[in-house]
Amino acid sequence: xxxxxxxxxxxxxxxxxxxxxxxxAYMLGPGSEMFRLGVxxxxxxxxxxxxxxxxxxxTVRNTGPVPVDVALxxxxxxxxxxxxxxxxxxxxxxxxxxxxxxxxxxxxPYVIGITIDDGTRFEKAVDAAAPAPRxxxxxxxxxxxVGTFVGIVPVVIGMLWLPFVQRISPTKxxxxxxxxxxxxxxxxxxxxxxxxxxxxxxxxxxxxxxLLVTTVIALSFLALxxxxxxxxxxTGPAAVGLMIxxxxxxxxxxxxxAIGAAxxxxxxxxxxxxxxxxxxxxxxxxxxxxxxxxxxxxxxxxLAALAMIAGAPAILGAWTGGFAxxxxxxxxxxxxxxxxxxQVVFVVLRWIRREGGRFSGPAVTSGLASGMLVMYxxxxxx
Amino acid sequence: MITRSRAVLAAxxxxxxxxxxxxxxxxxxxxxxxxxVTHNGAIVETSGDVLDPLYTPSDVExxxxxxxxxxxxxxxxxxxxxxxxxxxxxxxRDDLIQEVSPGVFYNVWTFNGTVPGPTLRATEGDLLRxxxxxxxxxxxxxxxxxxxxxxxxGVFEPVGSxxxxxxxxxxxxxxxxxxxxxxxxxxxHITHGLYGMLIVDPKNGRAPADExxxxxxGLDTDFDGENNFYAANTIPFYYQxxxxxxxxxxxxxxxxxxxxxFDPINNFHLHGNLYxxxxxxxxxxxxxxxxxxxxxxxxxxxxxxxxxxxxxxLFHAHKVEFSEKGWTGVFLVRGDGGAGYGS
Numbered sequence: 163x164x165x166x167x168x169x170x171x172x173x174x175x176x177x178x179x180x181x182x183x184x185x186x187a188y189m190l191g192p193g194s195e196m197f198r199l200g201v202x203x204x205x206x207x208x209x210x211x212x213x214x215x216x217x218x219x220x221t222v223r224n225t226g227p228v229p230v231d232v233a234l235x236x237x238x239x240x241x242x243x244x245x246x247x248x249x250x251x252x253x254x255x256x257x258x259x260x261x262x263x264x265x266x267x268x269x270x271p272y273v274i275g276i277t278i279d280d281g282t283r284f285e286k287a288v289d290a291a292a293p294a295p296r297x298x299x300x301x302x303x304x305x306x307x308v309g310t311f312v313g314i315v316p317v318v319i320g321m322l323w324l325p326f327v328q329r330i331s332p333t334k335x336x337x338x339x340x341x342x343x344x345x346x347x348x349x350x351x352x353x354x355x356x357x358x359x360x361x362x363x364x365x366x367x368x369x370x371x372x373l374l375v376t377t378v379i380a381l382s383f384l385a386l387x388x389x390x391x392x393x394x395x396x397t398g399p400a401a402v403g404l405m406i407x408x409x410x411x412x413x414x415x416x417x418x419x420a421i422g423a424a425x426x427x428x429x430x431x432x433x434x435x436x437x438x439x440x441x442x443x444x445x446x447x448x449x450x451x452x453x454x455x456x457x458x459x460x461x462x463x464x465l466a467a468l469a470m471i472a473g474a475p476a477i478l479g480a481w482t483g484g485f486a487x488x489x490x491x492x493x494x495x496x497x498x499x500x501x502x503x504x505q506v507v508f509v510v511l512r513w514i515r516r517e518g519g520r521f522s523g524p525a526v527t528s529g530l531a532s533g534m535l536v537m538y539x540x541x542x543x544x
Numbered sequence: 545m546i547t548r549s550r551a552v553l554a555a556x557x558x559x560x561x562x563x564x565x566x567x568x569x570x571x572x573x574x575x576x577x578x579x580x581v582t583h584n585g586a587i588v589e590t591s592g593d594v595l596d597p598l599y600t601p602s603d604v605e606x607x608x609x610x611x612x613x614x615x616x617x618x619x620x621x622x623x624x625x626x627x628x629x630x631x632x633x634x635x636x637r638d639d640l641i642q643e644v645s646p647g648v649f650y651n652v653w654t655f656n657g658t659v660p661g662p663t664l665r666a667t668e669g670d671l672l673r674x675x676x677x678x679x680x681x682x683x684x685x686x687x688x689x690x691x692x693x694x695x696x697x698g699v700f701e702p703v704g705s706x707x708x709x710x711x712x713x714x715x716x717x718x719x720x721x722x723x724x725x726x727x728x729x730x731x732x733h734i735t736h737g738l739y740g741m742l743i744v745d746p747k748n749g750r751a752p753a754d755e756x757x758x759x760x761x762g763l764d765t766d767f768d769g770e771n772n773f774y775a776a777n778t779i780p781f782y783y784q785x786x787x788x789x790x791x792x793x794x795x796x797x798x799x800x801x802x803x804x805x806f807d808p809i810n811n812f813h814l815h816g817n818l819y820x821x822x823x824x825x826x827x828x829x830x831x832x833x834x835x836x837x838x839x840x841x842x843x844x845x846x847x848x849x850x851x852x853x854x855x856x857x858l859f860h861a862h863k864v865e866f867s868e869k870g871w872t873g874v875f876l877v878r879g880d881g882g883a884g885y886g887s
Contacts, residue, residue: 216586233647235595240868241780243580247592250647261590263582281650281765283772 204230207366208286212294220260224252225366234277305480312440313476320448327456336519337529342450343510344533350503357496364489382501403455407471409506412499418479608777615665631673638680653736660759661740666715674711678703687726719825720844753797762804780870787876801844813862819849854879
């Protein structure tokens with residue numbers, strides 16, 4: 163009897179799925195004529211433009227509803243002989259590299275145009291041409307250095323507040339925990355905003371940028387919330403420090419991406435500006451880690467590990483942003499970072515309550531407010 | 545344990561899907577290497593497809609070489625009064641899709657299946673009877689530049705889909721005259737290709753020459769009010785890819801008309817030579833001796849020149865934007881003696 167009942171349950175779960183499949187088959191099959199309305203307009207997106215020796219490289223993706231063939235390339239609206247690899251035919255969401263031999267000049271603006279088989283021309287403007295960074299050891303070492311200055315050094319400096327945080331009263335400690343939550347909340351919004359901006363500027367409409375960002379943030383939050391629960395069960399509150407480091411690490415990966423991409427697309431001055439801003443900004447992240455582990459008297463190697471987990475991803479980010487920039491990967495990484503940070507904010511607030519702090523008390527409210535404010539003020543530098 | 549492994553599975557699925565979207569997909573990669581030549585003469589090798597309107601043969605249904613030296617004289621008869629009568633049949637269509645440049649397909653509107661339409665030719669004083677059939681989906685007409693009765697002007701007599709009309713008038717004055725559809729929106733009907741040239745020869749004729757027709761035109765393939773391509777006789781870069789062969793010492797005569805829309809001017813620059821220019825072709829005495837003539841909309845004329853030295857000579861719009869979008873060609877002057885025009 164029980165087997166039959168569970169069989170019925172399974173059937174009850176499957177029948178609607180079968181019906182949906184039948185409905186789709188009907189709509190795509192013989193009945194499809196009925197739903198063929200309007201004109202399907204082809205669309206491609208030029209996702210990326212690289213300037214290399216005597217060539218301009220454009221990465222194009224078919225972001226429309228129908229397959230297209232790439233027919234023609236132009237620079238500044240002047241037709242140029244070119245090549246498309248691996249081939250000119252692009253199925254939906256397929257991408258290809260268009261190689262346009264062209265003696266470009268450093269720092270001059272260019273418009274790259276691609277015409278497809280129906281004669282429609284799509285273009286992408288580049289404000290200033292700059293040589294694409296070659297993945298040389300020198301440049302990799304330079305990015306590592308930049309990542310160290312932006313990620314690791316400021317975090318370590320911020321963690322030097324640890325002895326200070328260890329000696330203060332519980333109320334003041336709650337203030338600093340809340341300050342951490344405020345800092346992190348700001349970083350989460352910052353990362354989400356950055357992800358939305360990239361999706362608006364460089365991502366084709368077909369990716370539903372805002373929904374992609376929202377979905378990635380939610381998935382990242384839920385995944386870390388779930389794994390955080392498992393961790394906490396074993397190691398207790400020490401896990402909070404680790405999770406804050408992981409969250410900050412993901413955020414710093416995003417900062418590294420921004421710096422690497424800025425240097426990669428040749429806006430070196432902008433890159434320098436970013437580096438100074440992020441360095442100051444990230445000192446506060448060290449404080450966040452220090453506050454979270456201060457009651458545990460952690461050993462020096464543990465602190466060093468936390469600093470590396472939080473800071474070193476800036477180096478990875480700079481490599482990725484500089485050598486293998488992809489708008490969609492950046493959006494996904496930034497979204498993961500935002501979700502991770504939100505999860506940490508959640509954990510920190512829960513922890514304050516567990517420690518006996520009140521959310522409506524002056525310590526917590528002023529801490530949160532100061533955290534946001536400090537971050538906003540240092541962010542103006544970026 | 546089960547829940548954890550499921551979570552891992554889900555994470556792997558999410559990561560895998562992201563990777564699929566984030567990484568460029570690779571499809572039927574080719575192993576064959578191809579090469580192409582850049583504007584600077586550099587040779588570039590690729591594993592993919594070449595996008596090159598200059599050196600890629602296109603499968604165009606329209607042959608600019610054939611069009612270049614083709615003149616339609618009509619079905620000739622003599623009236624009771626002794627007047628030469630020339631009858632032409634012109635059919636308009638607006639449903640053809642043609643490959644106008646390698647890999648680019650455009651909905652051309654045509655007179656007798658081509659853009660430009662056929663080059664009609666008559667002698668001053670001939671009676672022209674043009675039987676016009678509109679096989680298009682929209683109304684069309686033929687409006688001739690020149691002198692004719694009001695009712696033959698092709699403006700106030702729209703010919704609906706499936707309709708017909710007989711244009712009848714005396715050829716004149718002597719010269720080169722464009723014809724085109726005159727249905728509103730006019731720009732749309734012209735830019736899609738409904739135009740051509742009527743040449744009216746003087747009764748005594750002109751000196752024997754290697755004669756050719758160049759209708760300067762543009763194609764706005766994405767309908768943004770700007771031409772994507774320019775050309776002499778429709779196909780961009782065609783005569784650069786297929787040089788026009790002429791002979792040193794021969795008199796060459798080009799009947800040229802500018803049918804470019806959107807851009808206020810077009811021009812014609814000849815390398816290594818100068819030409820005698822007869823504006824509108826209405827006179828037998830040239831007005832200019834130059835290598836550069838500027839033409840506004842439907843401005844036209846006759847150019848005459850002779851090359852002394854064999855070799856390759858460029859001709860193109862000196863509005864360089866136009867030449868770099870297709871309006872450029874080459875004369876290949878042969879020195880081994882020719883038809884003896886003009887000698």
